[in-house]
């Protein structure tokens with residue numbers, strides 16, 4: 690990931706852009722928690738802000754409230770490894786997401802959850818929004 694290419698929340702400041710951004714993050718996973726696959730209700734910082742994690746698309750993943758709350762300020766990859774629902778494919782997806790490779794991340798999530806289908810049309814639209822952001 691090139692830090693200079695990162696999208697900073699400060700640049701997206703107006704509330705509307707922020708809402709669009711949050712929405713697009715949930716759309717990437719079909720509104721499912723990246724950790725456990727339940728409906729995503731929040732956005733989680735993979736690297737907690739307390740550890741210098743940034744509010745960028747690469748560091749923000751859709752998560753259910755239960756995972757988000759339980760993980761708290763722990764590093765997501767360490768926390769995730771200890772969970773009962775740990776799935777190495779999802780761990781790889783989180784890693785890919787962190788590196789900014791959303792396409793690979795989505796493919797891994799799909800592999801971990803065969804019920805999840807990406808709407809290609811939405812995905813292409815989302816990606817252009819992501820690039821433009």
Ligand SMILES: [Zn+2]
Nearest residue numbers: 722725753756
């Ligand atoms: Zn969850």
